[in-house]
Amino acid sequence: MIKRARLRLSFLALVVLASVAGCSSADPTNLESIVDGDYPQNSLNPAGPQARQIDDLFWMVFWIAVAVFVLVMLAMLVAIVRYRHREGRDRPVKQVHGNTRLEIVWTIIPALILAFIAVPTIAAIFDLRSPPEPGDNALEIEVIGHQWWWEFRYPEYGFSTANEMHIPAGRPVFLSMTSVDVIHSFWVPQLNGKRDVVPGRISNLTIQADAPGVYLGQCAEFCGLAHADMRHRVFAHDEADFEAWALAQAQPALIPTEGPAAGGWDTFQLVCAACHAVDGTEATAQFAPNLTHFASRTSFGGATFDNTEEHLRQWLRNPSAMKPMDPDRNDLASGRILGMPDFGLTEEQIDGLIALLDSLK
Numbered sequence: 494m495i496k497r498a499r500l501r502l503s504f505l506a507l508v509v510l511a512s513v514a515g516c517s518s519a520d521p522t523n524l525e526s527i528v529d530g531d532y533p534q535n536s537l538n539p540a541g542p543q544a545r546q547i548d549d550l551f552w553m554v555f556w557i558a559v560a561v562f563v564l565v566m567l568a569m570l571v572a573i574v575r576y577r578h579r580e581g582r583d584r585p586v587k588q589v590h591g592n593t594r595l596e597i598v599w600t601i602i603p604a605l606i607l608a609f610i611a612v613p614t615i616a617a618i619f620d621l622r623s624p625p626e627p628g629d630n631a632l633e634i635e636v637i638g639h640q641w642w643w644e645f646r647y648p649e650y651g652f653s654t655a656n657e658m659h660i661p662a663g664r665p666v667f668l669s670m671t672s673v674d675v676i677h678s679f680w681v682p683q684l685n686g687k688r689d690v691v692p693g694r695i696s697n698l699t700i701q702a703d704a705p706g707v708y709l710g711q712c713a714e715f716c717g718l719a720h721a722d723m724r725h726r727v728f729a730h731d732e733a734d735f736e737a738w739a740l741a742q743a744q745p746a747l748i749p750t751e752g753p754a755a756g757g758w759d760t761f762q763l764v765c766a767a768c769h770a771v772d773g774t775e776a777t778a779q780f781a782p783n784l785t786h787f788a789s790r791t792s793f794g795g796a797t798f799d800n801t802e803e804h805l806r807q808w809l810r811n812p813s814a815m816k817p818m819d820p821d822r823n824d825l826a827s828g829r830i831l832g833m834p835d836f837g838l839t840e841e842q843i844d845g846l847i848a849l850l851d852s853l854k
């Protein structure tokens with residue numbers, strides 16, 4: 494099944510490539526390059542060393558379980574056949590009550606199997622969350638869970654983005670994660686196991702992708718209304734493309750001064766700037782996703798909706814109609830934010846905001 498899906502995906506990728514004239518290499522931000530597209534959150538198809546370590550453990554335990562299953566079934570079949578009732582046998586089979594030697598054996602053997610499995614499992618648990626060595630050339634990203642979106646800060650470059658994490662392929666990425674509200678859990682199944690993101694604490698996780706591509710993930714700890722819409726996309730690039738992306742993201746925004754986008758900026762300052770930041774301007778609030786380079790993202794709304802004009806228009810008309818949120822309980826003073834309110838924007842204001850967002854490349 495998976496092989497066929499891969500074939501189909503490769504064929505699709507070929508068609509896409511062939512149709513893009515002058516394009517010489519696959520674009521890792523193109524969603525056609527979602528790795529294992531039919532099963533993008535398949536942890537049985539690891540795409541990096543950490544995920545592979547988990548996968549290896551899984552298969553070891555799986556085959557031990559298969560061996561136990563086969564042996565137990567064989568023993569049962571032997572007992573069923575050998576001691577079944579036969580025609581002409583009038584006295585009952587000898588009944589046995591308790592056998593100390595057998596009982597000791599079937600207690601010790603499972604205990605040994607469990608001990609055998611525990612050694613590499615516990616070693617892996619510590620290994621997977623250990624910080625990289627200084628020589629590993631790891632990239633550090635700060636992950637902040639919000640109800641209901643992810644903030645990714647790149648301290649080396651000095652910018653913050655939302656829901657979409659870009660990483661260099663083949664290099665460890667060390668995540669320092671926390672939450673501003675409730676417990677979330679960061680999980681990209683093809684890159685590592687899940688790790689809880691807890692307010693007031695820093696938890697760490699190292700992810701690494703073998704090759705460029707798109708890896709999908711989602712919050713894996715129930716965190717309220719829009720838990721299911723708290724997703725994330727990880728884009729792995731080769732080193733040069735990653736560097737180019739990061740340098741572009743670190744640039745301040747170019748605010749349009751004419752046309753509908755300029756009107757959009759007026760609306761933004763009036764309405765949106767209470768929560769959203771645009772770097773290089775006076776909008777610095779951090780309650781909601783930083784929109785400095787919004788147009789460079791493939792998605793929004795917790796990576797649930799593709800970043801298209803139609804989706805944006807729907808969103809600006811009434812965000813809670815697209816994603817379950819509870820903005821009536823927002824409290825800017827305490828920083829408690831539960832989603833974007835419906836601001837009752839006019840269609841003209843919405844046109845302006847869409848033009849503005851489209852200009853924030």
Ligand code: CUA
Nearest residue numbers: 677712716720
């Ligand atoms: Cu955040 Cu579930």
